[in-house]
Every structure is written in structure tokens, then in C-alpha cells.
Amino acid sequence: EIGRGRHTSTQSVALPLASGGWVIDTPGIRSFGLAHIEPDDVVLAFSDLAEAIDDCPRGCGHMGPPADPECALDELTGPAADRVGAARRLLAAMREG
Ligand SMILES: [Zn+2]
Structure with a gap:
């Protein structure tokens, strides 16, 4: 019922990934909300960034200056x-x- 699109197909496909997690194709659903996702959740999905945010101030939004001038992600270099x-x-x- 959420964000239902114009397509009439109702078959959804879920494929497990060998590395963990799933790829899910849900025809007819055009969008889904991310309101329950916190900034930390987004950064923690990047395995090479996850440890860095241990050094961020509490409540850091991880956007860097000017919003988050002390974000530890700004200390990272290279890839x-x-x-x-x-x-x-x-x-x-x-x-x-
Ligand atoms: Zn941060």
C-alpha cells in the first residue's frame, strides 16, 4: 500500500547475497521511506568508514563543515x-x- 505504482505485476523476487543481505525487486512499489534511518546507520553501511565515526562528537550528522565541523570522516584520506x-x-x- 506504500508508494504503489502503475505496474500491474505483483510478483516480487528476493535474492540472497553470498556476502549477506538481500536484493529485492518489488514491482509496483516506486519508493519507500527512509525516515527511520539515522545518519549513523548510513555511515555504518560503509565498512571502511564505520570505525572512523567512533571519534565523532555525540549527535554528529557526519555532513562535515559547516553543519558538523568536528566530523571524524574529514580525517580520512585516499579511497x-x-x-x-x-x-x-x-x-x-x-x-x-
Ligand atoms: Zn561525524
Whole structure:
């Protein structure tokens, strides 16, 4: 009933991933809410970033300056720093709702 689209197919497919987790195709559902996801949940999904946020101040939104000037993700370098950009794009999209 949530975000139901125009497609008439009702068959959903769930495929388990060898590394853990699932890929789920749900025809007819065009969007789903992320309101219950916290910024920490997003960053923890990036295995190379998860440890870094132990050094963030409590309540850090992990967006970097100016919103989160003490975010520990800004200390990362190399490929991990590129992944910080990806994580922050997700966080920004969540904030836009
Ligand atoms: Zn942070």
C-alpha cells in the first residue's frame, strides 16, 4: 500500500547475497521511506568508514563543515575519502526527504 505504482505485476523476487543481505525487486512499489534511518546507520553501511565515526562528537550528522565541523570522516584520506562523498550524498538526499 506504500508508494504503489502503475505496474500491474505483483510478483516480487528476493535474492540472497553470498556476502549477506538481500536484493529485492518489488514491482509496483516506486519508493519507500527512509525516515527511520539515522545518519549513523548510513555511515555504518560503509565498512571502511564505520570505525572512523567512533571519534565523532555525540549527535554528529557526519555532513562535515559547516553543519558538523568536528566530523571524524574529514580525517580520512585516499579511497575512503571518496567514499565519504558517496555517504554524504546519501545523507543529503535523506535530509531532502
Ligand atoms: Zn561525524
